[in-house]
Amino acid sequence: MTRGELAASPYLRGDRLTVECFLDVVRGARLQPTAASxxxxxxxxxxxxxxxxxxxxTQVGADVAFTVQGETFRAHRAVLAAQSPVIKAELSGSPPPTKEEDAGEAVAVDGMTPLVFRTLLHFIYTDALPGLVDLGREEYRELVGDLLAAADRYAMCRLKQICKVILQEELDAKTVAAALDSTGHSRHCQALGDGCVQFMPSSG
Structure with a gap:
């Protein structure tokens, strides 16, 4: 457009210029990334x-040791304390060892098997239960029951709930009665007894 055409057009009035735009909207269309994007x-x-x-x-940096029926487990105080307030309180009275002392004097854990404690440590570090493909069904039930008691002992609520769900799926009236008779009256196994009572089927 020449200067003369612009001056004669309706878009120029005095010192004001009006710009008219047309916009087409296509519904449903999406922008596709270009090859350079x-x-x-x-x-x-x-x-x-x-x-x-x-x-x-790997036990790298382990600063605490536990003994369970003669088997030693090394772990890290900070990780254990973050998952269990009970373990945190138990370890607060013993100072961390120096490099020369390695993991220091081992803490004895009573009333628990090495398998249960190993499974407990695995859950503390990974927030999940390990694969237990080598165990039969009865052994698995027993382990879960003992793990429930350990979770109650160390105030690990999430692990307690997981064990209760497993017991609900695995236990029947016969095995619940056996569990109550053998472990339900133990101080540390009170949670197991409570869980078994909760999941016992009605006698009709």
Whole structure:
């Protein structure tokens, strides 16, 4: 458009210029990324539990030791204290060892088997139960019952709930009665007794 055409057009009035625009809206259309646009890279899934699990396996930096029926387990005070207020209180009275002392004097754990304590440590570090494919069904039931008692002993609410759900799925009237008779009256196994009573089927 020439200067003369602009001056003669209705868009120029005095010292004001009016600009007229036309916009076409296409419904349902989506912009596609151009070839030059970088694709969105999804971040990898969280892997903290894998790293903590490796820390438990390698025992790097372990600063506390436990003995369970003659078997020694090394762990990390900070990880244990974060998951269990009971363990935190128990360890607060003993100062962390120096490098020369390694993990220091071992803490004796009574009323628990090495398998139960190993499973407990695995849950503390990974927030999940390990695969127990080598156990038969009866052994698995017994382990879950003992683990429920250990979770109650160390005030680990999430683990207690997980064990109760497993017991609900696995236990029947016969095995519940046996569990109540053998362990339900123990001080540390009160949670097992309560859980079994809760999940016993009605006698009709």
């Amino acid at each position: 970088p694709e969105t890279v999804e971040p990898p899934p969280p892997d903290l539990r894998e790293h903590l699990g490796a820390l438990l396996r």
